[in-house]
Structures are given as C-alpha cells and as structure tokens.
Amino acid sequence: MKELVVISGKGGTGKTSVVAALATLAGPCVLADCDVDAADLHLIFEPKLIRCADFIGGAKARIKPEYCNACGKCEKLCRFDAVYHDGPGNGRTPRTFRIETTACEGCGVCVDYCDENAIEFAPGVCGQWFVSEARCGLMVHAKLGIAAENSGKLVTLVRQTAQEVAYQHGLELVFCDGSPGIGCPVIASLTGASLALFVVEPTVSGIHDFCRIAQLAARLDVPGLLVINKADLNEKIAEEIETTAVKHGILLAGKIPYLREVTRAQIARKTVVEFSDGPAAQAIRAVWAKTEKHLQSVAASTIDGLVQIQPSLSS
C-alpha cells in the first residue's frame, strides 16, 4: 500500500485543494485528513459517516479544591507554568491552587508529589475521529477538541486507521492532507510515508519554509515530489524553488497557475477538477499523471510510532 502525504511548511499554499483534486483523479482511494486541528477536507467531500469514535488523549491534572491545603508544592514543581493560585477557598485556606487545563502538559509530576492527594489525573476525551464515505472513496478524518493537545497522537491514529480501512477494502492508495509547520503533527504525518508531495507557492516565505520542510522529509527518509502552486505569481522565485528542489533530490510534478478558479471551486464545495476544466484543473491533471507514475517507484508505507526515535544511550 502506498501513502502520499501532501505537505507544505507554510500554510495556505493549497495543500487541501491539491490533495482533494488528486484523490478525485486517482479513483477509489482512502483520503486521510491529518490536519486535525483545522481539518477542512470534509467541507469539499461532505462525507457520509460510517464510523465515529472518541479520541482519548493524555491525562490532565485537576486540583480538587476541597482537598487542597494551598501548600504550593505543585506550583513549584510544574515546569509548564500551569498552576495558578486563584482557586476557590475551602475551610483550610481562603484560596486554593488551580491548574489551567490549556497549559497542562500532562506530566503528572504534581499528582505524584501532592501530599494531600488533592490532584486528579484521568485521561479525557480530546476529540473525535471518523470513517466516512466520500465521492473519492473512503475518508478518515478527525476533530481535535477545542484547546486540546496531543494532536501528533491523533494524526498517527488517523493514519493508522486510514491504512486499516484501505487494507479492509482492498484499496492500494492512501492520500494524507498534512498540516503546516514542521513540529509534532507534521513529524507524525510524514514518518514512514511512501512519498511527500510538497505544495509550494513562489513567495519568499514559500521557499523559506519549503527548505525547512524538505530537510525534515530528508531526515525522515521520505522521498519527495514538488508542485508549485500559484506559479505565475513570481516566476523568478518559482525557478529558485525548482533549483532548490533539485538539490534535495525532489522532482517537479507540475505547476498550477494563480487563478480564482481554485477558490471558486472551494466555494462551490467541489474539487478543482470537478468544478472546471480551466487552466488550474488541467495543471492538476498533469500533476496527477506524473505523481501516479512516480508512486510506482516508491516504497510501501510503514507507520511504527509517533516519531522516528533515535535512542541515545545515557552516559
């Protein structure tokens, strides 16, 4: 099974529009939305839900005010500045301590060292994930809870589910829509993928961010293909991007012109190739022809964890 991850570094370069169109051209396949904190693919495919489950994330600490004696030990131990001295009072103290859930990283240190056993630590629901039917085949997507963390874990869960679903239905191809950046969720979406498709725009920030994401992909040993979106916006930088890509061993799959056709397709809730046969749609068809060919030469995907771990021995 081959897994293609669409990624960009910079946000808003057209990852979702490109991956939606490619999945449509590819025929029955599995589409995985790995941009779990701002998932948008479902807006294009209006998927029909077949399965829905809660995502249980890491535990967060919570102080039970009735047991807190306001000793302040938790505040001293917390490395994440998550403990505030503004909880409600009780019989022993006018003001207890409180843990700000959005700042808590779930390390549990305060829980382990509270002399009053006043801190609860239970895993909670951090979001939902779904398997759906969509026009392009099947779709696996998720919604991270508001202000919840652990998005890397949810990305891995989405990818694993997409592979399972593909296997069950005898589908050979999984498309993943990645998130911007180079941090935890991006590492979780790239690790072990067959091929990364970089969607880059010809702007100073587009090329800057492409260099960083290309280095990350190289470090994770994921081969890459390049799509230059909005290519005519700045032809000089588009050329520079091509040159940079060659240095990283990344081949050009095609260029898409800067047209409102792409935005209008989105407003019509369609993929670009369903919406029109204009220059942008034709360019994406050409990208798919090259990508399809290239996919045959890359390895099957492997996911074996949140990040590729390089264990370092302690001295």
Added chain:
Amino acid sequence: MKIAVASGKGGTGKTTVATNLARVAAAGARAVAYLDCDVEEPNGHLFLKPTIDRRRSIDKPLPIVDLRRCTFCGRCSQVCRYGAIACVNKQVLIFTELCHSCGGCLLACPMDAIREVPKTIGELRQGIAGPIRFIEGRLNIGEAMSPRAIRAVKDAGPSVELSILDCPPGTSCPVIESVRGSDLVLLVTEPTPFGLHDLKLAVEMVRVLRLPLAVVLNRCHVGKPDEKRGQSPFVQSTLRANPAKGDCPLFSDQVRQYCISQDIAILAEITDDRSVAEAYSRGQLACDVVPLFAGQIRLLLERLSNGATR
C-alpha cells in the same frame, strides 16, 4: 498593548497583517515590537529585514543518567508519562524527542542518579528593523516541541507601547502558547469555506482562553471570477462588497453574518488584490507599495488604538 495575530487556517495573511501593522504603527512614532512566535516557520524577517544583533540558543533540559549510581530500579520509566525513558537490561534509554522536560524522572530517582543537561532545540534572534524591535524564535528541524521555543520568544519581548505577536496557524498547543497573555487576539480570515470553518474553531479556542478577540477579513471579494488577461486587476474602491454590482457568489457576507451572530467586531476588510500578493511574493511590505492596502492597515491600527473591540 499586546496584540496576537492568529488565524486557524494557514496562509490567510497573519504575517502580512502583523508585519504591515508593525510598520504602520512605527511610522506613527510608536514604540513597537514584533515577535515572531511561528517558530516552526518564522517568516516575519523576510519582510521586516531586521539587523540581528543578539542570538542565543533555546534549550530544553534533558535527563542524563549516571550509570555508576543507577541501580536500574526502573522508577524513572514508571513515572514518565511520555514513554521517554526506558530501563532495560542494565541500560537506561532516553528518547530525546519524546521528552517534555518535566523533571519527573529526576524527582523519582531514589539514587540521585539523574541530572539534566541542556539540549538546544532552536535559536532566539533579536534585533531591530528600523524603529521596530524584532524578536524571532526558530525551532531546529526535527524538533517537535515548539511551545518551549515560543515561551522563549515571549519572555524576550520588551515592554513597549505595542507588541505584535505573529502566531502559528492552527488551534492547538503552539497557538495557545502564543496567544496566552495577550490583550487582544486578532484573527485573520479569508472569505472561503475553509477560512470560515477554521475561523470558527479559532474563535472557540480563544474563548476557552477567555481573551478578547476581533477579526480581520482578508482577501475580500476573492470569490469573483478571474479577470481576462490584459484586463486591469480588480480593485474595489469601497471597503464593502456590493451585491448590486454582482459581487456574488461572495463568501464575505457569510463571514460577516457569522461575526455579527457571535458579536465579534470586524476591524478591517482588506481587498483581494494581486499586487498585494505580488509584493508579498518578493518580500516587500505591501503597505509601502499598494496605497489602498496601506490605507486599510492604517484604519485597522486606528480602530485598534480606539479599543474598537467587543
């Protein structure tokens, strides 16, 4: 005043708004600091072109084990909630990428065999861009823990009249870390289904944090058909879309309706203009070259100064 410029969806124009706002405010003789909190992909420097005069590493403490003292009791791996330390066959393995530097293993070790050493995860750069104080964090490639680097950027921020924090996209930990403690979160959105959907998520996130917020509607009128080649780019002279002139199907109205229903002020509407995108592509501040855009940013600054937020 600390203004965090955030978005939900990527590429809606956070950096464009943040850098141009900094420029326009500084031109009005205000003490301005620009903080690039998008440590995974910092781009502000490409537009403000600062002179960097101070650099230092951003570190995270990482445990190391003194094997002469270690009895391989395994307490450290039992307490670690991240699976970042494992004790097997008279060896202690530390998985550096998984470690959150919470210090739990140090506290748990009965033999005092664990101490911490700093590991560099990024770089903090400080300098000036004309009258603007510039601070940027830059996460090293392969590092997953951006919140720590963001904290370093915020800690380095000077106390000036106006601090502008350019935040990363999304709605999870890195954004939360960036916007926490700001006086206003300015959410930049674009009038598309993706833009509106992600704006709603961002609004919910900001409300969980109980911070004041306002919206900037960027690339207004983007739903219009493409112009034929040779025709001059579409520039609307007024700030509002005009349905009578055939501005439909425009998504801008849906964004406006949402903001009204949520009692959120739209502080600026910025016209979709190819010349702004072209200036951006070259690394130019659009307020220096596109007068209409400059006017819209000045109006935004004026409204921010007047506290025109709900």
